[in-house]
Amino acid sequence: MTRPHQEGQAVSSLASNRAFAICLAVILAVLLVYLLASPETFRELRDGFYLGIIPVLTVGGMLVCAISMVFDGKRREPFHSSDEYRLTLPIVGLAIGALLSIYVFYRAILLIGFPLASLLYLAGLMFALGIRAPTVIAIASAVMTALVYAAFSLLGFALPVWPF
Structure with a gap:
């Protein structure tokens, strides 16, 4: 059984913002590779836009944010507290x-x-x-x-x- 994080207490690396950010970045990177490899992403629509432009831009933006979380100053803090779930x-x-x-x-x-x-x-x-x-x-x-x-x-x- 784990105790809630208290000020000055060491946090397991698996319960930190950095661990969450790394997992999220890996998932988003895989999704981005899948989108870029899919021929449907680059299928041109009648208005000249590509079918997958919005998903690619969205996943790319989220990936940038996830990578920035890895290097964030609060990366060693827990990504949740017991009060957040009430x-x-x-x-x-x-x-x-x-x-x-x-x-x-x-x-x-x-x-x-x-x-x-x-x-x-x-x-x-x-x-x-x-x-x-x-x-x-x-x-x-x-x-x-x-x-x-x-x-x-x-x-x-x-x-x-x-x-x-």
Whole structure:
């Protein structure tokens, strides 16, 4: 039986962030090799994009994050604590609230268009996360909305700009 991690206590290397990151990186590397070896990944669609571009970019990004976790300053700390597994009403409420907020964001995109809905949604999220400086909220919301819109436009996806 193992005891919960306490400050200053040595942690087994199998229960550390580094061990988790290495396992995750190996799994993602295998998945990336599989995707790159599959001919379906590079099948061109009628709009000129490749079928597997999104999965390859996603797995590649996750692999970069997993590798960075290997060298993280907190790599020797445990990746969980006994308190994290306690399911409480506030945690359930937070999860349900997050899902509902995504639905509201989706409906807002259809109602008022992506740019305005995204600005309002991001501003609301930042405020909910404790950022109170209006200038920071306005600039960050505008920059992130512009970056997401530009990325989707470059990939050939049309986001609704206006509700009509």
